[in-house]
Amino acid sequence: MSPNLARTVEKRGQGNGAASVAGYLARLREDGAEAAALARALRVTYSDFFRNPLAFAWLEQVILSAFVEGTERAARGEIRVWSAACAAGQEAWSVAILLDERVEGREPRASYRVFATDVSEPDVDQARRAVYPAAALGNVRGRHLGGAFVRQGDAFSVIPRLRAQVEFSVYDLLGPGTTCPPASIYGDFDLVLCSNVLLYFRPEVQHRVLGKLRRSLAPGGYLIVGETERPIVEGAGGFRAVAPVASVFQKRKG
Ligand SMILES: C[S@@+](CC[C@H](N)C(=O)[O-])C[C@H]1O[C@@H](n2cnc3c(N)ncnc32)[C@H](O)[C@@H]1O
Incomplete structure (x- = not known):
């Protein structure tokens, strides 16, 4: 797991009252809204004019x-x-x-x-x-x-x-x-x-x-x-x- 992924999963798990990462991952299988929220949280949207x-x-x-x-x-x-x-x-x-x-x-x-x-x-x-x-x-x-x-x-x-x-x-x-x-x-x-x-x-x-x-x-x-x-x-x-x-x-x- 990348550091960003691990950090985000842990933070959202805690925010959702999950006792462990495994518990949070189990919840994701049943809770489509939380899975979508996690996907949004993981998206990096930084940009700039004339970047590159x-x-x-x-x-x-x-x-x-x-x-x-x-x-x-x-x-x-x-x-x-x-x-x-x-x-x-x-x-x-x-x-x-x-x-x-x-x-x-x-x-x-x-x-x-x-x-x-x-x-x-x-x-x-x-x-x-x-x-x-x-x-x-x-x-x-x-x-x-x-x-x-x-x-x-x-x-x-x-x-x-x-x-x-x-x-x-x-x-x-x-x-x-x-x-x-x-x-x-x-x-x-x-x-x-x-x-x-x-x-x-x-x-x-x-x-x-x-x-x-x-x-x-x-x-x-x-x-x-x-x-x-x-x-x-x-x-x-x-x-x-x-x-x-x-x-x-x-x-x-x-
Ligand atoms: C880091 S930003 C880069 C923005 C810009 N192209 C740049 O170089 O500055 C990555 C962008 O990719 C978008 N993105 C991620 N997954 C995507 C997908 N499956 N289809 C279209 N856009 C996606 C994100 O929403 C985000 O806006």
């Missing part, structure tokens, strides 16, 4: 330029992005800020959509509200703060132009059946970000999720994972690393 600076630098300098300037994707009419474990929206807004900056003022203006999902409903609600305290925006550059947010008292609110391009929904990466969030209708993403979530899954689940993400990508589409998750993707196959150090991958053919 190396990957965002690649995104900004290499990938997004290619999307917008390369005729192939722009000709399709829409750049499609999926932020697959978006927490309270920080990752989705970070990508949208960079895309908006790229397409703004260009003629013809390339359009983009960001589909952002998370299994946690409260986080998705917070992402939709799109209002963040100043302390949460330390990684956001001055020009982005001025261009993508408006001040609302002590907080900052994402501007309507960006809000119109980002759609949040609840989606469980481990759920059966679908390859992509239903909100996106058909997937076919140019870019999927799935950062700092694979590491919490068992190897066979990591492979299953990576297979799903791969199927959701358009040919030649890109995948970004967390820095520490690079070996997981390298070991799974189906992707080639495109950056020497950043955790940025491209879908292989076949």
Whole structure:
């Protein structure tokens, strides 16, 4: 048992009046509500704007330029992005800020959509509200703060132009059946970000999720994972690393 799991199980067991960990585990088998509460307590939802600076630098300098300037994707009419474990929206807004900056003022203006999902409903609600305290925006550059947010008292609110391009929904990466969030209708993403979530899954689940993400990508589409998750993707196959150090991958053919 990981230290975090052991600590949380012990704390919830005590809070529920269980005499021992074994007693609490026995109760979990019968009490679905407590099992769901434990699952929520175990979920790590920390996120940040422009977390993973190396990957965002690649995104900004290499990938997004290619999307917008390369005729192939722009000709399709829409750049499609999926932020697959978006927490309270920080990752989705970070990508949208960079895309908006790229397409703004260009003629013809390339359009983009960001589909952002998370299994946690409260986080998705917070992402939709799109209002963040100043302390949460330390990684956001001055020009982005001025261009993508408006001040609302002590907080900052994402501007309507960006809000119109980002759609949040609840989606469980481990759920059966679908390859992509239903909100996106058909997937076919140019870019999927799935950062700092694979590491919490068992190897066979990591492979299953990576297979799903791969199927959701358009040919030649890109995948970004967390820095520490690079070996997981390298070991799974189906992707080639495109950056020497950043955790940025491209879908292989076949
Ligand atoms: C540590 S946060 C990472 C957030 C963001 N991707 C980042 O890199 O900053 C992990 C997120 O994964 C979400 N998550 C965990 N299990 C999930 C699942 N089965 N399907 C979708 N999201 C999941 C959690 O709710 C949480 O918001």
